[in-house]
Amino acid sequence: MGGNFECSSGLTLFSYTADIIPIVLAVFFKEVKYLITFRITFLIKTTIFKVKKNAHIPQKFTSLTQAMKAFGMPAPQHPLIALINGIDHRLNYDPPKYAHMLTFYKVSFRPNLGGTVKYGQTYFDFQDGGMLFAAPNQIIGHDQSVDTAEKQCVSRQITLLIHPDFFLNYPLATNVKRYGYFSYDTSEALHLSDKEKGIILSLLRIIEDELSHCIDEFSQDVIISQIELLLNYANRFYKRQFITRKVVNNTLLEKMEQILNDYFNDKKTIHKGIPSVNYLAENLSISPGYLSDMLRTLTGQSAQQHIHQKLIENAKEKLSTTNLSIGEIAFELGFEHSQSFSKLFKKKTNQSPMEFRARFN
Structure with a gap:
């Protein structure tokens, strides 16, 4: 009788142990899976945080003076408009190392001096020269180091910066929005013929000459008219570009x-x-x-x-x-x-x- 009882108890214990082992293993693997998942999630979040921390938020320039100072340039003669001439004058300044945002219009012109410039993720071929346009609050530039060739390319151009307030009380304040090329991508830059380059360059030089002399009550009228003429010529040249690149x-x-x-x-x-x-x-x-x-x-x-x-x-x-x-x-x-x-x-x-x-x- 006693032996049977012991045998029965042993079987009962073995059966109980056999039943509980899968449960223990299931709980164990569940905990391990949870720990692994938690660890992976933690690593991913940490990585994302580091990337976000290291990512540079585009700096926003709200005034011409602020932007010129950041680019290592002297303060503009007029608080609402500035022309940077790197064609007729030798400039020594560093292009911004990181992406930035301007709250004013930007018009860039460069003759055929060779080279490429990177805007955002796009390299724009400046071998034949051309024009780029940017409206207020567009992100310009990139978060990469600026090489020597690009620095030379950017410094050897003419850049016109215009605050929207400069157009106030003039029809151009409204009409400027009709020039669709301010919303074009940088890969859709305006390519110019030699004759067209001469027209654009002469207009920009007139604006520079007007800004460098004593500003009087007629100065803004003259400058506004030259800007409007510049934009109208650009409009005409873009139409020509659509036709000549018909293929x-x-x-x-x-x-x-x-x-x-x-x-x-x-x-x-x-x-x-x-x-x-x-x-x-x-x-x-x-x-x-x-x-x-x-x-x-x-x-x-x-x-x-x-x-x-x-x-x-x-x-x-x-x-x-x-x-x-x-x-x-x-x-x-x-x-x-x-x-x-x-x-x-x-x-x-x-x-x-x-x-x-x-x-x-």
Whole structure:
């Protein structure tokens, strides 16, 4: 009897131990997994914190004096406008080492002296010279060291800095926003012919001459008129650039058509809605402003008008070849409301979707 009891107790103990071991192991591995996960999360957060800590927040310059001082330049003669001439005068200053933001307009001109300059993540080829434009509150520069070649390139140019307040009480205060090239990417810089360079250089020298002499009650009028003339010439030269680079731009136009065709054929409109100008520009690797201005020059239509044209083409196809309702067609084309679709269709074709469909029944 006693032996049976001991044997029974042993089996019971063994059975209990066999049952609890998996539980203990499960708890152990769960704790280990938790510790590993915690450690990895901690390392990731620490790394991100170090990256953010080391990342340089673009410095914002709110005045010309502040910016000129940071660049190692003397204070401007006028608090709202400054011209830095590195073509006619030898300059010795360091370009900013880090990205920065200006609260004023910046116009840069450089003749064909060779070299490249990096703006953001893009190297702009200055071999043939050209112009760059930046509107207030755009981030300029990069967070990398400046090499000797780039320093020489930047110092041998003319830079015009204009605070928006300088335009107050003049039509240019409003009209300056109409010059779309201030929103272009740096890769879409204005390339100039020798004759065009001469025109731009003469205007910049007139502005410099006016700023360097005694400022009187006529000075601002004269300078404003020269700036407006400069911007108008730049506008003309950009239109010329769209035309003379027609082969490149036609390739962009063909690529845009393909992007739109794929968008509608893949029925992305159902999930993503109507394609936007920003979507096209992003897929073409150009800025929205440059895209629309290029299309207006080449086709007479803006990017938005091209999108609407493609919408109408697809709408006509669905109205004439399917039995889908107007609401279903509107939904497939990315409209939230069928009324919006009908309104656009009527505007573009001078007839309602139902009237158009009736022609095929």
